[in-house]
Amino acid sequence: MKDGFRQTMALAHSWAGLFPGWLLYAVFLTGSLTYYRQEISQWMRPELSGAAVDPQAPLHAVERLRQIGADARLWRIDLPDARNPVTEILWKGKEGGFRSDLLDPRTGEALRARQTMGGDFLFYFHFDLNAPGRIGRWLICFAAIAMLVAIISGIITHRRIFADFFTFRPRKGQRSWLDAHNVAGVVALPFYLMISFTGLVTLTSMFMPWAIQRAYHGDMAAYARDLAGRGIAPVVLHARPMASPPLSSETVDHVVKRAEGLWRGGRAGRILVDDPASGHATVTVERRDSDGISYDLPWLRFEGDGRLVARHDGGGPAVTTQGWLYGLHLARFSGAGLRFLFFLSGLLGTAMMATGLILWVVKRRPKDVARARPTAAERTNVAVIAGLPIAIASLLLANRLLPFGLPGRMAWEASAFFLAWIAALVNALWMTPARAWIWQGRWLGLLCLAAPVPQLFVPGSGLFAWIGSGDMVRASVDMALVATGLLALGITTLMKARRSVARA
Amino acid sequence: MTAFFAFIGMLCLCLSMTRHQRDVLGRLLSTRLSSGLRGAGWVVLFLSFGVALPDGVLAILRWIGELSFAALAVVATCAILPSWRRWAGRR
Numbered sequence: 001m002k003d004g005f006r007q008t009m010a011l012a013h014s015w016a017g018l019f020p021g022w023l024l025y026a027v028f029l030t031g032s033l034t035y036y037r038q039e040i041s042q043w044m045r046p047e048l049s050g051a052a053v054d055p056q057a058p059l060h061a062v063e064r065l066r067q068i069g070a071d072a073r074l075w076r077i078d079l080p081d082a083r084n085p086v087t088e089i090l091w092k093g094k095e096g097g098f099r100s101d102l103l104d105p106r107t108g109e110a111l112r113a114r115q116t117m118g119g120d121f122l123f124y125f126h127f128d129l130n131a132p133g134r135i136g137r138w139l140i141c142f143a144a145i146a147m148l149v150a151i152i153s154g155i156i157t158h159r160r161i162f163a164d165f166f167t168f169r170p171r172k173g174q175r176s177w178l179d180a181h182n183v184a185g186v187v188a189l190p191f192y193l194m195i196s197f198t199g200l201v202t203l204t205s206m207f208m209p210w211a212i213q214r215a216y217h218g219d220m221a222a223y224a225r226d227l228a229g230r231g232i233a234p235v236v237l238h239a240r241p242m243a244s245p246p247l248s249s250e251t252v253d254h255v256v257k258r259a260e261g262l263w264r265g266g267r268a269g270r271i272l273v274d275d276p277a278s279g280h281a282t283v284t285v286e287r288r289d290s291d292g293i294s295y296d297l298p299w300l301r302f303e304g305d306g307r308l309v310a311r312h313d314g315g316g317p318a319v320t321t322q323g324w325l326y327g328l329h330l331a332r333f334s335g336a337g338l339r340f341l342f343f344l345s346g347l348l349g350t351a352m353m354a355t356g357l358i359l360w361v362v363k364r365r366p367k368d369v370a371r372a373r374p375t376a377a378e379r380t381n382v383a384v385i386a387g388l389p390i391a392i393a394s395l396l397l398a399n400r401l402l403p404f405g406l407p408g409r410m411a412w413e414a415s416a417f418f419l420a421w422i423a424a425l426v427n428a429l430w431m432t433p434a435r436a437w438i439w440q441g442r443w444l445g446l447l448c449l450a451a452p453v454p455q456l457f458v459p460g461s462g463l464f465a466w467i468g469s470g471d472m473v474r475a476s477v478d479m480a481l482v483a484t485g486l487l488a489l490g491i492t493t494l495m496k497a498r499r500s501v502a503r504a
Numbered sequence: 505m506t507a508f509f510a511f512i513g514m515l516c517l518c519l520s521m522t523r524h525q526r527d528v529l530g531r532l533l534s535t536r537l538s539s540g541l542r543g544a545g546w547v548v549l550f551l552s553f554g555v556a557l558p559d560g561v562l563a564i565l566r567w568i569g570e571l572s573f574a575a576l577a578v579v580a581t582c583a584i585l586p587s588w589r590r591w592a593g594r595r
Contacts, residue, residue: 165575166518168583183579188572293561338562341569348576 006157013153017356018377020146022384023139025353029388030126031195032346034119035331035339036477038083041118043477044399046461048113050469051085051104058256058271060108061087062249065276068101069093075273080105081288083473115409116399121417122392127202130414134206141207147196154185161186177359184352191345192352198329201322226319247273247281247304255302259285262300262311266291279304289332296323354385378433386440387424389488393447394420396481400454434499441492448485452478506567509552510574516545518578528585 033040042048054060061077069075069091078088087103102111121130129136155161165186168179185192205212205220216223256268269288275281281304287297296319301310314320327333331342361378398416402409424443428436455478456462466475518524520542525532533541549571556567 163521166514166521166524166579166582168579170583183576187575187579190568191572333562334565335562338566338569341566341573345569345572348572 006159009153009156013150013157014360016146016149016153018360020143020150021353021357021360022380023143024147025350025357025384026129026388027126027140027143028346028350028353030122030392032343032350033392034123034126035343035346037119037123039119039473039477040122041084041120043474044116044118044396045102045113046455046458046474048086048102048111049461049466049471049474051080051111052106053080053082053085054105056253057087057103057105058268059249059253060105061089061103061271062247062252062273064101064103064108064110065089065091065273066249069099069276071277073275073277075271075276077271077273079267079269079271079288081267081269081290083290086111114399114402114404115406116413117410121395121414137203137206141200141203144196144200144203145207147192148200151189151192151196155189158182158186174359174362177355177362181352181355181359184348184355188345188348188352191342192349194328195346195349198325201325202329226315247276247283251302251304251306252283254306255283255300256285258302258306258308259287259300263287263291263298266298269297282309289327289330291333293327293333294320294323295327295330295332296320357381357385374433379428379436382433382436382440383421383425383428386437386444387421387428389484390424390440390444390447391417391421393444393451393481393484396451397447397454400451438492438496438499441488441495445485445487445489445492448481448488451481506552506556506563507570507574509548509555510567510571511577513545513548513552514571514574514578515581516541516548518545518582520545524582528582528589530586530589 057080058077061079062075065072065075065077069089072091072093074092076090078090080087085105087105087108088100089103090098090100092098102113103109104111117124124130127137127140128134129139131139158164164179164182166183168176168183170176172179200207205223209220212220212223252271252273256271259268260266267288268285269290270286272284272286273281274284282301283304284299284301286299289295289297294314296315298313299311300308303309315323331339334342357377358381361375361381364375364377366372395413395417398413402412402416406412424440427439431439452463456464463475463478466472466478519528519533520538520540522532522538525538552571553564553567556563
């Protein structure tokens with residue numbers, strides 16, 4: 001009976017692992033890179049090197065918005081921080097559309113950077129695959145549920161978690177892949193449980209909408225408002241006066257300083273100004289998301305004359321729980337060390353997916369190697385496991401090679417990503433997997449090594465100039481690319497050498 | 505600091521298992537030494553938690569992550585050591 005149960009779990013594990021596994025590999029890899037979303041964004045906008053955080057940033061941003069968005073209905077100012085030292089302003093015009101700009105925090109001058117999604121491309125891919133409509137999100141929902149199924153069935157199937165905890169036997173074929181999959185799966189198990197559960201929490205409103213529909217009578221916007229804390233009966237300190245003096249940049253600067261004082265050293269991250277043009281402007285200051293674990297961010301709302309009218313310091317128990325779980329998933333609270341650990345854990349999860357997928361194929365290979373024919377799963381493995389990194393490296397290289405003022409530049413970068421991936425798929429379908437692994441490994445290595453090169457030809461820019469000027473963020477991305485490139489080439493050379501030994 | 509403790513603790517736990525004694529050390533340790541190592545491993549791991557605990561939630565999150573990679577480092581060490589030993593023995 002017990003063995004029967006375990007076999008059922010093994011079956012669940014291998015099938016919940018296969019099709020969602022390809023998707024989850026992509027989700028894990030892009031998700032891990034998203035921990036460095038801001039850093040990748042900085043790298044993808046090399047023109048902005050040298051921008052620095054400045055306490056005058058809110059003042060300059062409001063002055064700028066008063067010039068270019070005077071009749072706007074809404075202003076949004078994302079204040080600079082160490083990970084993203086530029087001010088981002090966004091305003092909503094009378095006709096409805098949003099417009100945005102990047103400003104130098106020290107002067108308020110608009111910065112001219114190439115049109116790019118930056119690290120946001122990987123961030124969006126992580127949860128909606130950049131697919132049209134909601135198809136991507138539904139696929140991710142399905143994969144996330146399969147992930148939880150695979151983790152739990154995997155724990156049950158793995159009969160010797162403690163006895164095999166440290167076991168890795170290299171150069172033993174299937175045995176080694178199983179060991180690698182087990183080690184990668186077991187050592188970071190707390191992370192996988194946390195990340196897949198919290199990932200599901202971020203998507204709850206999609207796959208379990210019934211409670212929300214019932215409580216809010218189908219008004220999802222009201223639910224979202226409540227969750228953001230804007231509907232949870234904020235403490236109203238004063239009645240709203242009929243008219244206030246026009247909003248000045250000094251007022252905004254003053255309320256930001258006051259908010260930071262009220263948070264006892266907490267920093268402001270975002271400023272929202274409603275109706276800046278009218279005499280009824282309100283300024284909402286939101287706390288920075290790196291200040292605490294919870295994503296339920298505290299905010300303070302002021303009148304145009306600088307009086308505090310409402311505040312939010314945290315919602316009810318449900319919102320608090322959701323805020324913590326969401327916050328844990330995003331990990332925006334973490335400093336450099338913890339962020340690196342999250343990133344490494346994510347990469348280990350990626351490795352767990354990759355080894356699991358390879359194991360699936362190796363296990364089903366016929367005993368007689370000479371008669372073995374490559375299966376569709378084996379080809380898909382190459383196209384996904386090697387193809388996705390190739391696509392990402394192509395995105396980064398395209399960011400450097402596409403002309404600065406190309407119309408629709410953002411879309412071209414995305415096309416480079418998908419075209420490279422399609423090329424990898426075609427290659428995997430046309431070559432035998434053993435050769436395709438080596439081809440694609442080399443391509444990946446070359447693309448990663450090529451990505452830092454174009455910037456070296458721009459005066460005062462590129463890896464060495466960045467190290468010289470202390471721009472370690474961009475330099476680190478370059479160095480990570482070089483390291484990845486060398487690693488890919490190294491592994492490929494090793495694979496090729498071993499294959500020729502096996503043949504001889 | 506916590507990472508170092510975590511690594512030492514994990515290494516002790518690993519070496520308290522007969523399979524790894526055979527592969528890494530090339531000989532089996534006495535039962536007393538093995539159970540001593542196991543006990544010491546757990547104590548050091550708890551100690552590493554104790555170092556993280558007073559620094560709050562973030563330090564505990566960090567400790568969990570460090571524990572994972574300490575274990576991974578031990579696995580790598582144990583996988584590399586036998587071949588290194590063979591190589592040293594051949595000379």
